[in-house]
Every structure is written in structure tokens, then in C-alpha cells.
Amino acid sequence: MIATYAAYARVSAQQQFQYRAANYFFMIGMVVEPVIYLVVWSTIARSHGGQIEGFTPGTFAAYYIVWTLVRNMNIVLTPFAWEWRIKEGQFSGQLLRPVHPIHEDLASFIGWKFVVILLWLPIAGVLSLVFRPELSPSLLQCVVFGIAIWGAYLIRAIMQWSLGLITFWTTRVGAIFDAWYLSEMLLSGRLFPLQLMPDWMQRVSWFLLCSASGSPWRSP
Amino acid sequence: MSRDPHRAGAGRLTRTYLRVGIMNEMQYRVNFLMEMVQSLLQIGTALAVLGIVFSHTDTLAGWNRSELLAVIGVYTLVRGLVNMFVQPNMERVVTEIREGKLDYALTKPADSQVLVSIRDVRFWQITDVVVGIVVVVVALVQLRATLQPSHVASFVVMLAVGTVSIYSFWLILAAAAFWLIRINEVQELFNGLYRAGQYPVGIYPSWLKFGLTFLVPLAFAVTVPAEAATGRLSWSAAGIAVAATCVLVGFSRWFWLRGLRRYNGASA
Numbered sequence: 001m002i003a004t005y006a007a008y009a010r011v012s013a014q015q016q017f018q019y020r021a022a023n024y025f026f027m028i029g030m031v032v033e034p035v036i037y038l039v040v041w042s043t044i045a046r047s048h049g050g051q052i053e054g055f056t057p058g059t060f061a062a063y064y065i066v067w068t069l070v071r072n073m074n075i076v077l078t079p080f081a082w083e084w085r086i087k088e089g090q091f092s093g094q095l096l097r098p099v100h101p102i103h104e105d106l107a108s109f110i111g112w113k114f115v116v117i118l119l120w121l122p123i124a125g126v127l128s129l130v131f132r133p134e135l136s137p138s139l140l141q142c143v144v145f146g147i148a149i150w151g152a153y154l155i156r157a158i159m160q161w162s163l164g165l166i167t168f169w170t171t172r173v174g175a176i177f178d179a180w181y182l183s184e185m186l187l188s189g190r191l192f193p194l195q196l197m198p199d200w201m202q203r204v205s206w207f208l209l210c211s212a213s214g215s216p217w218r219s220p
Numbered sequence: 221m222s223r224d225p226h227r228a229g230a231g232r233l234t235r236t237y238l239r240v241g242i243m244n245e246m247q248y249r250v251n252f253l254m255e256m257v258q259s260l261l262q263i264g265t266a267l268a269v270l271g272i273v274f275s276h277t278d279t280l281a282g283w284n285r286s287e288l289l290a291v292i293g294v295y296t297l298v299r300g301l302v303n304m305f306v307q308p309n310m311e312r313v314v315t316e317i318r319e320g321k322l323d324y325a326l327t328k329p330a331d332s333q334v335l336v337s338i339r340d341v342r343f344w345q346i347t348d349v350v351v352g353i354v355v356v357v358v359a360l361v362q363l364r365a366t367l368q369p370s371h372v373a374s375f376v377v378m379l380a381v382g383t384v385s386i387y388s389f390w391l392i393l394a395a396a397a398f399w400l401i402r403i404n405e406v407q408e409l410f411n412g413l414y415r416a417g418q419y420p421v422g423i424y425p426s427w428l429k430f431g432l433t434f435l436v437p438l439a440f441a442v443t444v445p446a447e448a449a450t451g452r453l454s455w456s457a458a459g460i461a462v463a464a465t466c467v468l469v470g471f472s473r474w475f476w477l478r479g480l481r482r483y484n485g486a487s488a
Contacts, residue, residue: 019402026405029412036416039424044277052276130425175257182265191269196276 004099005107012111023119030075031068031123037191038064038131053195058134063193065127066135071190072116073149076157077105079177082164106157113153183208230334241341251344259296259347263355266292266418281423287450288419290359294446295418297352298382300345302414306387308340310394311407317397318404322483333476337387356449363450375448378461382441385465388472389437395472398479417442433464440465 433439
């Protein structure tokens with residue numbers, strides 16, 4: 001199974017690396033969103049004496065720059081792709097293979113992540129020069145982050161794969177998927193750190209595990 | 221120079237495609253309900269975010285809660301217009317350039333840019349337009365704004381100018397496919413950049429403000445119409461918006477024609 005995963009991941013990485021411009025288009029689209037929120041919250045922090053709920057413009061910058069990596073690492077096969085697969089009958093071919101289709105999906109996206117990380121480095125460099133993040137993690141924290149981010153990818157990939165299975169029963173699922181995505185956006189720390197939310201929202205977030213696939217850090 | 225008598229006029233062509241597109245969409249009426257649910261979910265999320273932002277502050281870079289609500293309304297309204305008329309056509313152009321199927325449009329006796337810009341209409345995206353208008357009206361009621369005809373007229377004009385500027389920007393993105401070939405992800409790029417429009421561009425640092433005004437014309441598409449609706453628009457800002465949009469229209473036309481010269485097609 002490890003050899004299968006490695007083969008799928010290698011093919012996917014090689015394929016994605018051929019389309020660097022397309023990947024940058026995709027990544028810049030993903031990076032704009034955290035930059036917006038970084039600017040909004042930094043503006044609020046500055047107008048409130050330099051900090052809000054313990055976050056300064058520097059720590060907001062660190063949060064959202066790390067978040068650009070988290071956002072790209074959390075890209076998985078979406079239920080919308082499932083909708084297309086089932087509508088177009090593309091899934092039949094995949095079912096005939098001797099390996100369960102989830103493995104190809106998981107492994108292909110894992111391969112893509114390596115290209116994403118490589119392409120993300122210059123973006124992070126530019127953002128750091130512009131927004132001056134305050135971040136000094138220990139080696140142990142970096143290791144924990146590395147494990148957590150891959151775990152978050154797996155959690156989100158399996159959640160979205162399970163959600164995509166709804167398309168076996170109905171192919172008009174855009175509204176259901178949107179409801180999921182929007183609640184995830186609100187509760188995962190994607191729009192703002194969980195600490196800025198009302199208490200009840202933070203509790204809902206932890207209960208629903210949204211924070212597991214989203215929030216890249218918790219402040220002490 | 222005499223005009224080709226077989227070449228279809230842009231106005232008549234647009235009306236015909238629009239009618240066919242709407243008739244086509246009318247066959248799938250349940251989609252209206254689906255789109256309405258999606259529009260309401262999205263506006264609900266935007267309002268929740270607005271609520272959380274304003275639970276920590278009273279103003280954001282000089283904009284109060286009701287004024288920002290107007291910005292969100294215009295953002296939703298323009299998103300509806302773009303998703304209804306612009307985005308489906310431009311996504312189709314990108315796909316057809318990659319697959320070499322643009323020949324079918326180029327061989328028709330009509331202007332290629334006009335033709336590729338009017339072939340698809342996603343009529344049910346009108347739900348975003350309706351929701352956007354409702355939110356703008358609610359914001360104006362909260363602001364206790366006395367609605368003057370001049371404000372309404374400038375809002376409508378600026379909305380049209382902004383939508384044209386977004387169309388031109390999308391055309392440039394789509395025409396980039398002549399050089400880069402596989403840019404399916406361009407819609408993610410546009411959607412990501414467009415999200416910056418849900419806040420007035422004045423809150424961004426100057427380099428980003430410049431980019432969101434002259435490179436990605438979000439300032440003209442969302443902030444300027446929102447300023448017109450809330451009575452904050454100056455004549456100079458309106459003049460710059462109109463002039464910059466004219467330049468963008470001219471540049472996108474030139475870029476499209478230049479890209480066409482690189483196109484080989486699948487059958488060539």
C-alpha cells in the first residue's frame with residue numbers, strides 16, 4: 001500500500017510541477033483571503049491601542065501567514081468534484097481498479113502538497129517582508145505543527161470525501177455543500193482566530209472538530 | 221471601408237443569446253431555490269463576520285457598521301451580475317482555448333470578443349442580485365439616508381462602470397490562456413481576489429489599495445458604487461473610475477486581439 005501511495009503521489013507531484021503558473025494562480029487566489037483578514041484585524045488592533053484579545057498586528061501577521069500554508073495544505077478533493085464525477089459517470093472507471101478509489105484521491109493530493117509547499121515559500125517570504133510577523137516557535141513546536149498539519153489534511157480529506165458520497169443519492173447538492181463550507185469557514189478559525197469569537201461559538205467549534213482542520217495555533 | 225452585410229450586430233446578437241440563455245435556464249426551476257438558499261447562506265455568513273468585527277470596534281477605517289453593510293450589499297450584487305453574465309463566458313473561453321474548440325466561435329460571422337462574451341447566461345444567479353439590493357436598501361434605511369435621485373443615478377452608473385471594469389479584467393485573465401494554455405485555476409484566482417472587495421479598499425495599505433484599484437479593479441466595482449449609494453462619492457473619484465474603466469476596456473480589447481494571433485486551434 002505504501003508503494004501505491006508513493007506512486008500516485010509521485011505522478012501527481014510531477015504532473016502539478018509542469019503547471020507552475022496554474023498553481024500560482026490557484027495559490028494567490030487562496031492567499032488573498034487571509035491577507036484581507038490580516039489587514040482588517042490589524043487595523044482594528046491599531047485603533048485599539050495596538051492589541052486586541054492579546055493579538056498585536058505582528059501576531060496577527062504570524063497567524064495569517066501561517067494560515068496561508070494551512071489553507072493550501074487543507075485543499076482536498078471537494079464534494080463539487082464528486083458531483084462532477086457522478087454526473088459525468090467518471091467514477092465507474094475508478095471503481096474497476098483493484099485499489100479503493102479513496103487511496104488515489106488521498107495520495108494524489110499528498111503529492112500535490114509537496115509542489116504547493118515549494119511554491120508557497122516565496123509567497124511566505126514576501127508576506128513576511130511586508131507584514132513583519134512576530135513568531136518564534138521552538139523546534140518541538142515546529143515538529144508538532146508538521147504532524148498536526150498533515151493530520152488536519154487527513155481529517156479534512158476524509159470529511160469531504162464522506163460528504164461527497166451524498167452525490168450517490170442526489171447530484172444537486174450545491175446548497176448542502178455550501179452550508180457545510182460556510183459553517184466550516186466561520187468555525188475553523190479561517191476568518192479570524194477562535195479567541196475573537198464569542199464563547200459559545202468557540203465551544204461549538206471544538207465540539208464539531210472544525211478547529212482541528214483549521215486553526216493553525218492556539219495562543220497561550 | 222464597407223461593412224460585411226453578413227456580420228451580425230452586437231446588440232441583436234446579445235439580445236438573441238440572452239433570450240435563449242434565459243429560456244434554457246427556465247427549464248431548471250428548482251435551481252432557483254438552490255441558488256436562493258446559497259445566496260442566503262453566503263449573506264448570513266457575511267453578516268455574522270460583520271457582527272463579530274463590530275463586536276470589537278465601532279468603526280473600521282472611517283466606515284461604520286451600516287456603511288459596511290452597504291459595501292457588502294454592493295459586493296453581493298456585483299458578484300451576482302458577474303456570475304450571471306461574465307464568469308460563465310470567460311470560463312468557457314479558457315476551456316475552449318485549451319481544448320482548441322474556440323474555432324467554433326471564431327469562424328462565425330460576428331466579432332469574436334462580443335460572441336465569446338455573451339454565449340452563456342446563468343440566470344438564477346439573479347438571487348445574489350436581489351439579495352444584494354435588499355441589503356443595500358436595509359443599509360440605507362439604517363443610515364436614515366434621504367434617497368435623492370442623483371444618488372440613485374450615480375449608483376446605477378457606477379455599478380455599470382464597475383461591472384464593465386470587472387468584465388475587462390476577466391477578459392484579460394481569460395486571454396492569458398492563449399499564452400499559458402492550462403489556467404483552469406483562473407476562476408480560483410478571480411474568486412480569491414474578488415473577496416477583497418467585501419471591505420472598502422480604503423482600509424488596505426497603500427500598495428494593496430493601488431493594486432485593488434488599478435490592477436484588479438475592485439475599487440471601481442464595489443467601493444465606488446457603495447460610496448455613491450451612501451452619498452460619500454466625490455466627482456473626482458467618479459471621473460477616475462470612468463477614465464480607468466475606459467483604459468481597461470481598450471487594453472483588454474487589444475490584449476484579446478493580440479492573444480487571438482497566437483491561437484492555433486485543434487484543427488490547424
